[in-house]
Amino acid sequence: MISELLQLLVSGVSSGCVYGLVALGFVLIYKATEGINFAQGDFMMFGAFIIVWLVNVNFLGISLFLAIPICLGLMALITFGFEKLILQHAVGEPQIVIVILTIATGFILRFFAGVIWGYEPLSLESPFVGDYLHLGGVVLSVAEIGVIILTLVLTLLLYVFFSYTKTGIALMAISQNQLAAYYVGIPVKKLQSLTWLLAGFVAGFAGILFASKGAVDPSVGLIGIKAFAAAVIGGFGSLPGALLGGLIIGIIEPFSARFIGSGYSHLMPYVILLIILILKPNGIISQVKSKKV
Numbered sequence: 001m002i003s004e005l006l007q008l009l010v011s012g013v014s015s016g017c018v019y020g021l022v023a024l025g026f027v028l029i030y031k032a033t034e035g036i037n038f039a040q041g042d043f044m045m046f047g048a049f050i051i052v053w054l055v056n057v058n059f060l061g062i063s064l065f066l067a068i069p070i071c072l073g074l075m076a077l078i079t080f081g082f083e084k085l086i087l088q089h090a091v092g093e094p095q096i097v098i099v100i101l102t103i104a105t106g107f108i109l110r111f112f113a114g115v116i117w118g119y120e121p122l123s124l125e126s127p128f129v130g131d132y133l134h135l136g137g138v139v140l141s142v143a144e145i146g147v148i149i150l151t152l153v154l155t156l157l158l159y160v161f162f163s164y165t166k167t168g169i170a171l172m173a174i175s176q177n178q179l180a181a182y183y184v185g186i187p188v189k190k191l192q193s194l195t196w197l198l199a200g201f202v203a204g205f206a207g208i209l210f211a212s213k214g215a216v217d218p219s220v221g222l223i224g225i226k227a228f229a230a231a232v233i234g235g236f237g238s239l240p241g242a243l244l245g246g247l248i249i250g251i252i253e254p255f256s257a258r259f260i261g262s263g264y265s266h267l268m269p270y271v272i273l274l275i276i277l278i279l280k281p282n283g284i285i286s287q288v289k290s291k292k293v
Contacts (some may be wrong), residue, residue: 041224
């Protein structure tokens with residue numbers, strides 16, 4: 001029983017890491033621009049397809065370790081280009097325009113992913129797929145453990161970036177008060193564009209992690225809905241909250257499937273969301289009240 005619980009926990013945490021990273025993209029964009037990018041899950045899906053396209057032998061067949069930086073760079077450029085070529089034309093428009101643009105972009109990304117790579121699930125040909133660690137009576141997937149470790153590494157790097165670099169501190173200043181940041185000479189527009197680039201990098205990273213542990217198809221982009229719920233649960237506007245919300249959803253899914261019923265695994269995250277919104281409307285780690293834009 002204990003070994004089964006541990007396996008469920010590891011599986012849930014690894015899924016929660018992916019949800020949390022996508023939620024992190026939501027929060028990054030929200031903090032920098034006051035907008036919500038509902039295409040973040042679809043950018044993650046596109047990143048997952050790109051890493052499969054780069055690595056699998058029936059596509060380009062290059063080394064995984066060479067493909068990873070290429071994938072991350074491409075995803076950063078895609079989101080950066082999206083902000084420059086499309087969203088900047090909506091500057092000054094009501095926020096609903098941004099919402100509609102990003103939702104439409106999600107549909108477009110899913111369409112092109114299906115046209116380019118097809119609608120059948122594709123699996124990443126990773127050297128770690130199918131490898132397991134046997135710890136006593138516990139069998140743990142190497143891919144899932146890798147997802148957890150790499151998420152911890154990225155989280156640490158982001159913490160260092162936002163806490164100890166001039167650019168990161170400037171981004172945090174923008175997230176608190178854009179007008180004040182502008183008056184003290186911080187290049188708000190330039191850093192907002194940088195935030196989109198960073199969100200694309202994180203989406204690509206999440207896509208790589210997702211592809212390493214599961215099959216990819218265009219509908220994977222709908223994970224963005226769960227990630228949005230994770231961001232709200234953790235506290236929309238809080239970077240640690242986004243990761244916490246992702247972990248909560250990731251863990252609740254396998255446990256509810258095991259102990260309540262498989263059909264409930266997709267329902268329980270939204271039950272948790274409803275409970276959090278009733279008890280703590282601003283999320284578990286609320287930073288919304290501190291925003292003055």
